[in-house]
Amino acid sequence: MEFGPHARHGRAAELLVCLLALISFLVAGASGQAGAASGAVAAGSVDVPDIVSRVEPSVVTIIAGSELGSGVVYRQDGVIVTNQHVVASASNGSVQVAFADGRRMAGDVQAADEISDIAVVRVDRTRLPAATFRQQLPRVGELAVVIGSPLGLENSVTAGIVSGLNRILPASGGGGGSPAVDLIQTDAAISPGNSGGALLDGQGRVVGISEAYVPPQSGAVSLGFAIPSATVVDAVRQLLATGKVRHAFVGVQLTTLQPQIAATLGLDVDSGALVLDVTDNSPGQKAGLRPGDVILSFDGKPVSSAEDFSARLRAVAPGDTVALGIDRDGNNRQIQVTVTDQPT
Known part of the structure; x- marks a missing residue:
């Protein structure tokens, strides 16, 4: 890779x-x-x-055709989470799941999402040790x-x-x-x-x-x-x-603004989500976001880091319009962005 x-x-x-x-x-x-x-x-x-002995029973091996990967017990009623790419070659959505106690049984790929690379596998077994x-x-x-x-x-x-x-x-x-x-x-x-x-x-x-x-x-x-x-x-x-995942998409590449970065760039603010780049024809570009903007709020809630922005974005659905408070060249302004589904 x-x-x-x-x-x-x-x-x-x-x-x-x-x-x-x-x-x-x-x-x-x-x-x-x-x-x-x-x-x-x-x-x-x-x-x-001690960590290993406690969590090891919650980790499984997944065999999908000629591919082999791992998984984690998500719920005790037989729900296991893994990567979508691990089960992508599963024949008819069927995989083999090997547990830490030595048992091996069939599992069904219930649903998968390529963008997040997450898949859900179900097995007919209960009282599993969920992580x-x-x-x-x-x-x-x-x-x-x-x-x-x-x-x-x-x-x-x-x-x-x-x-x-x-x-x-x-x-x-x-x-x-x-x-x-x-x-x-x-x-x-x-x-x-x-x-x-x-x-x-x-x-x-x-x-x-x-x-x-x-x-x-x-x-x-x-x-x-x-x-x-x-x-x-x-x-x-x-x-x-x-059975599917919707991904709200703005189309910006962000980094957390640190005081040292702000000083180097001569910015008037020292925290927020700094816009590094804006994807062409994305909701962010259509709304007027530019590289160098610092996102300070998301629908009135403070944004002090790129992590904050991602967390706020996960809480909205494609089609929603959100208000972003930004600092641009020392001036505060509000920008309305209508998020879309993340393109595949």
Whole structure:
């Protein structure tokens, strides 16, 4: 899996290059300091073997044709969550599910969503040990534990820290698919077969579902990614209710505005969601959003980070019109945006 930069033009290019350089420096420093703290926690008050023993029964192996991945027990009545790409090759929607207790049984793919890369599998088994999902994002530097079945090695465990948040991976394979957005980055090793498995915090709560990794041949070292639990829970809720997921779409690439970034760019505000780029013909462009705008509020609710914006957007439906309060060149203004379904 190799990822290359998207072409950028004009002010958006200058803004993106400046910000990515500064953000990389700031995040690297934060990760280094937090990583040292996390290492101390991992060696001291946090008992990783205890976390594993408690959560291991909630992680399963999923076999779909010739493909193999992982899954997490979502509800005790037989609902399992995994990646859509894990079950994409399932014959007639049927997979095999292997549990930590050694039992193996058939499962049916009830519904799946390609954009969020989330799927729901049902098995005819009750009293399963459902995992606990933490919908609040972890902090950079927190302990991260991955459980899954890399290369078919069931219930394998790796550990590291949360290396970054709100990561974006371009669509792979050249097929024109959607990029994966708002991902959690971790240096806990993720390999083929981990997809659909659990990314855990220091209390054994699922903070993400393992999604992808960048292989060493791409020049990467320990670059793994997971779908945040808030995204997972929302997708599963919709898949169970309607069989599909609706994704509100504005068409902006955002980053959290930090005081250091604001000072570098000479902005009058030091928090909010900074617009890096606006997709052509998107609702955001039609409403007049521009690179360099800082989104401060969403329907009257404060936005202090890119995470805030994503959380607010998840709460609205395609077709809704929302009011965005923005700062542009030191002037506050309101912009009305009618969100759409995210294009596939």
